[in-house]
Amino acid sequence: MISTFKTTIASLAASTILATSAFAGELVINTDTSDPAPKAAFEQLIADFEAANPDITVKWNLFDHEGYKTSIRNFLTADAPDLANWYAGNRMLPYVNAGLFEDVSDVWEENGLNESLASAAGSMTIDGKKWGVPYTYYQWGVYYRKDIFEANGIEVPTNWDEFKAAGATLTAAGVTPITIGTKYLWTAGGVFDYLNLRTNGYEFHMALTKGEVEWTDQRVVDTMNNWKELIDAGFFLDNHTSYSWQEALAPMVAGDAAMYVMGNFAVAPLREAGLTDDQLGFFQFPVINPDVPLAEEAPTDTLHIPANASNKEDARKFLAFLASAEAQTKINETLGQLPINKDSTVGDDKFLQAGYAMLSSTDGGIAQFFDRDAPAEMAKIGMEGFQEFMVKPDRLDAILTRLEKTRLRVYK
Template identity: 80%
Template sequence: MFHRTSKLAAACAAATLLASTAFAGELVINTDTSDPAPKAAFEALIKGFEAEHPDIKVTWNLFDHEGYKTSIRNFLTADAPDLANWYAGNRMLPYVKAGLFEPVDDVWEKNGLNESLASARDSMTIDGHLWGVPYTYYQWGVYYRKDIFEKNGIAVPKTFDDLIAACDKLNAAGITPITIGTKYLWTAAGVFDYLNLRTNGYKFHMDLTQGKIPWTDDRVKATMANWKTMLDHKCFIDNHASWSWQEALAPMVQGKAAMYVMGNFAVAPLREAGLTDDQLDFFQFPVINPDVALAEDAPTDTIHIPANAKNKEEARLFLAYLARADVQTKINETLGQLPINKDSTVGDDKFLQAGYKMLSSTTGGIAQFFDRDAPAEMAKAGMEGFQEFMVKPDRLDRILARLEKVRQRVYK
């Protein structure tokens, strides 16, 4: 008996020895990519990296999406991984300010990312440094039921008046024009972003989200007046505050609603629910003020090196790998999103192509999204106000006054 255990122990010791010689480096990655497509994309990404660097042992911790937003604060300070995913723009500001992310200008410099990822450079820059590597983004816009539009003789709306006319026609036919689920608030911010970008333009929208303009400004009121017009024409589904964005997909699948102002991630569940590409299509949010250059929402997802990471060399290798054109092509094919690298190819999916075409010809500017452009507290208060406004539009003045109060506190 004793003999056998000792043999086993020896075998174990040998195995450990072998392991430690086989892997020169280690790499710990934390991500919240737990939905099916992102999970598969990261699996493939990590496998590809391991194949090119067989001497690095990768440990991948997968978090659930909502929990990640809280745990990232803990693990960045206490038990930092070597890489963590997050978002560009203002969303990373608190971590940059707290010194929890490592600047990676050298990775950009050494791998020529300043050219290949040029489009996302601005949104990765804070205080003159680059704080991570972007790997994917996706368009926002209006997803609609082409078959329902055709049946009711509605052309793709080009202007705001077209959109309102389409709402009236659909309502007359007994179909809800636009479905939306505002239980978790942010969907309403998508509508606000577009109304404001189209009414007042990119510069104003950015100034507003950065707290430079009071919420009681007449231009904000103009945006809200346009929103009110949509509400008056019953453009949105009733009871939207009861539903999450996923639950609000159902009316569209059932043919009870015709449009959804959404990000491209809505396409996958809509297809899964049985809509074909003949039924489902995409159009750019219509023009409101013709003098305003068209700007879009296109949130960028990123990967960062925590300042407390242990294996920064390996992490830099991974970032360089992630930024490569062929890698971004592959990962975004699985994600169903758009690569950042300009030499990557966009998947031949019709929604990706439409998004790519739209975003690469955008002249106005590319916003991240309301809750990424505005600081967290302002975003929360704003989105709550938008939800309230959509149900109780007559409270507009009170809502704007409340937001203004929050603005004065947040951007001190």
């Protein structure tokens, strides 16, 4: 009796193991694309993949954003799917170092991705190997109120002096040049990224976020001094520390502020709030140091194979499919973002077109974003420092000394 009971338990356990682990021909994908548009984009992508590969069925687990950040650590080690989405650059570094992501350089080789996805190749490479396939990115830059610029006779500024002059004209007209909400810090990180990229260039910026350069370096001080010029000239919205990025949109909608250094996701809420494309424009962050090649910021979303995945063969097929020009065209049309494959077509939206034109001609390099390029702890303390600097620019020395201390501790 007891033995039959034991076998029942054993077979029950065995069948549950079978049920949870993927059998051949089933591909398990975990993503955090739970917003309506990304969700629809993935639904479409998976349906297309299944149509092209009738012998493979996809099991798709959808997570919400916040939960995913902690869930991914659990499932990569304990119950790995065959594919999981994540982000390029330093955000994937901990998982690569921990041996949790699979090297997919072979997928890149076989499908010619080194050419077609060239613009994001750098941010997908660690130790000379590729660790995933990027499928979408979006540009950062300056979004501005075209009608306010025109009313004040301001041309789109292309260099630092024009930019400062434009700000002075706006201030004289009673308009805050740049709106920003630094309550959640990262917006200040975006401004710092651009100032540093324009002052010292991509190589230096990457060395800094990788912890190879001292924060007290003169070149960082130069960047901060450029920032200080803007702060002293009253460029930024008052009381910005009490607004989220979203609340800081309101002055721009109302016409009290004219520019926003932001990512392309700002366009949708601005349009919802009633701004037309005639009122809203986009320009590349102006040149500060003419000797530095222009680098841009374009955070990239990626798909990876966990090292513990069970169906890596089909997962590679999926990655190859995802990298194709048609798949990227389709997915980004739904997402309202930019495809990475250079043969894809870009959506018929003026901001997407502007971003595509800018990024595909970028030769200075593509940064991910301060909190993706720098390790989490450095990013947090760094961005707190930027926020403090924006309120009390005189404390520059103390702030940089603190960041330097953090660098010594974090990178070791």
